[in-house]
Amino acid sequence: MIVCLCEGVSDREVRSVIRDGALDLEAIGARCGAGTCCGGCVDLLEDLLEEADSTPHRCMPQHVPAHRFGAPHAAAAAAG
Numbered sequence: 001m002i003v004c005l006c007e008g009v010s011d012r013e014v015r016s017v018i019r020d021g022a023l024d025l026e027a028i029g030a031r032c033g034a035g036t037c038c039g040g041c042v043d044l045l046e047d048l049l050e051e052a053d054s055t056p057h058r059c060m061p062q063h064v065p066a067h068r069f070g071a072p073h074a075a076a077a078a079a080g
């Protein structure tokens with residue numbers, strides 16, 4: 001969904017820049033342009049910032065295979 005009509009920026013793009021460290025309106029605008037023209041999307045941008053702030057962060061790094069976090073005792077028991 002497009003959240004910033006002036007700059008043609010989608011909610012996915014805004015979520016992406018927030019995940020990459022844009023933690024306020026100024027940083028979002030600097031990275032993707034959203035909110036830098038008429039300001040009509042600022043409320044939506046603030047909602048996305050709040051959403052990101054209240055979303056639980058994952059504990060596991062994305063680049064580590066899931067089996068590395070498996071039950072170590074079960075794996076040891078299976079190995080003998």
Ligand code: FES
Pocket residue numbers: 003004005006007034035036037038039040041042
């Ligand atoms: S709609 Fe985003 S700056 Fe105008």
